[in-house]
Amino acid sequence: EPVWTAPAVEFVAAPGEVGYDQSKVAHLSARAPGSVWKVFKHLGQEVKAGDVLALVDAAEVGKAKAELLQAFAALQLKEQAVASIKEAAASVPGTRVREAEAAHREARIRLNAARQALVNLGLPLALADLQGQTADRLEARLHFLGIPADVERTLDPTSATSNLLPLVAPMDGTIVSREVAAGEVVDAARILFEVVDTRS
DSSP states (O other): OOOOOOOOOOOOOOOOOOOOOGGGEEEEOOSSOEEEEEEOOOTTOEEOTTOEEEEEEOHHHHHHHHHHHHHHHHHHHHHHHHHHHHHTGGGSOHHHHHHHHHHHHHHHHHHHHHHHHHHHTTOOOOGGGGTTOOHHHHHHHHHTTTOOHHHHTTSOTTTSOTTEEEEEOSSSEEEEEEOOOTTOEEOTTSOOEEEEOTTO
């Protein structure tokens, strides 16, 4: 046949693998051991950053909240003691004033340590949130600390424990793996959800 010109198509057949962008993958586990109280999101669901995927009933959370309340009460007591000593400063020895002030500083340090323990569990609590609080109001605030208002509305405060630790999506994405069911005992080493931004 006469010679002609046409596009030449060449290709190579080879095995390949399609993977996720590893900078847009999150493996989520509970920050404290406990039992899964409720699961809100399921495999294949789209989630937004801040969405609660599940709630874990963790005794460590309840203990940290109790320690914060105790430290708060101790600080209030020390503040009152310092105020009363300063009112009668003329008749109180200087050493007693210094001792009261040192005890007040120690109580403040214990309160900060207790607050940091909650922050380490993923339950944010600013120092400003403690200013001007009463013990009862603080206890009510701590009950569902870290749980968004829309989820909190679905919980009964009389029956829901204050040990609840929310497992929160750190970014927008899709749940591509869910290895958890309500009632299961979990620890920090176990991956419960995998969230991936599949747009990339």
